[in-house]
Amino acid sequence: xxxxxxxxxxxxxxxxxxxxxxxxxxxxxxxxxxxxxxxxxxxxxxxxxxxxxxxxxxxxxxxxxxxxxxxxxxxxxxxxxxxxxxxxxxxxxxxxxxxxxxxxxxxxxxxxxxxxxxxxxxxxxxxxxxxxxxxxxxxxxxxxxxxxxxxxxxxxxxxxxxxxxxxxxxxxxxxxxxxxxxxxx
Numbered sequence: 555x556x557x558x559x560x561x562x563x564x565x566x567x568x569x570x571x572x573x574x575x576x577x578x579x580x581x582x583x584x585x586x587x588x589x590x591x592x593x594x595x596x597x598x599x600x601x602x603x604x605x606x607x608x609x610x611x612x613x614x615x616x617x618x619x620x621x622x623x624x625x626x627x628x629x630x631x632x633x634x635x636x637x638x639x640x641x642x643x644x645x646x647x648x649x650x651x652x653x654x655x656x657x658x659x660x661x662x663x664x665x666x667x668x669x670x671x672x673x674x675x676x677x678x679x680x681x682x683x684x685x686x687x688x689x690x691x692x693x694x695x696x697x698x699x700x701x702x703x704x705x706x707x708x709x710x711x712x713x714x715x716x717x718x719x720x721x722x723x724x725x726x727x728x729x730x731x732x733x734x735x736x737x738x739x
Contacts, residue, residue, distance in 0.1 A: 557601060564599040565624065566699050575707075578685055582704035582711060587735050594702075595731040603697035603728035609634040609659070618650060620662075620714040623675070623705050626707075628652075630660065636695055640724045647695075647720050649681070657683045659693070661731060662716040666725035667716050673702045676716035700729025709732055 560676050572593040575581045583591050611634040618632045630650035649659040664676035677700040686694045703713035 560601065560604070561599045567699070568594070568596055572700075582707040583735075584710070585707050586716070588614045590736050591712070592736055594733060597698075597727050599698050599729065600728050603640075603709060603726060605638045605640055605695045607636045607695050608691075609636060609693050614649075615654070618648070618717060620650075620717060622712045622714050624712040626712065630714075633659070636661070636693070638695065640722070640726065643724055645722055645724065648717065649693075659686075661695070661720070662714060663720045663722060663726070664716045665722040667727065671731055672726075673706045673730075674711070675703065675705070676720075677702055677729060695727035699725050700726065702730050702733060 557667050563697040575583050575594065576588060576591050581588065612632055615631040615633050618630045620630055621627050630652060631654060633651050634650050635646050635648050637644065639645065647661055647663055649661050651657075651659060659681040661681065662676055662678070665672070668674055668676055679695065679697070679700055681693055681695070686696075688694065704711040707711040
């Protein structure tokens, strides 16, 4: 895929998401706020935050209990980790699954932008095997796809907190920024 095709795909996905959030009955934006919703804020697409990585699988998939925003907890399986460099610094992120049968990888993370430019509780990546794997079997970890959990838009939702092991010290200037509903005029 060419760089311009990749960038067009990122922009198209963002437009589709904004339309869903603005109009769909399943949108996390509360119905009373949708008339003022003008779209989400994103960092410009940046290919330097897109990685093709081997998942270093853990020999034993340990259970990681994640706390949620409303006090409940849920078990995830820590299936492996991604290792990569940002700003010439080695980074590691744990990838989880909801069950052994699950194929989608869940990669929650916080970074140096959290609470400043991006949602304070962190952002997520969902990696689908059909969409996010190369022919060589590497995973595409594209932070341009990083999104806020739905609890960033409404208190009606509960979301898992990012485990401390997935707190990055470097900034990730890619993906969704923090959400702020425009003030009424």
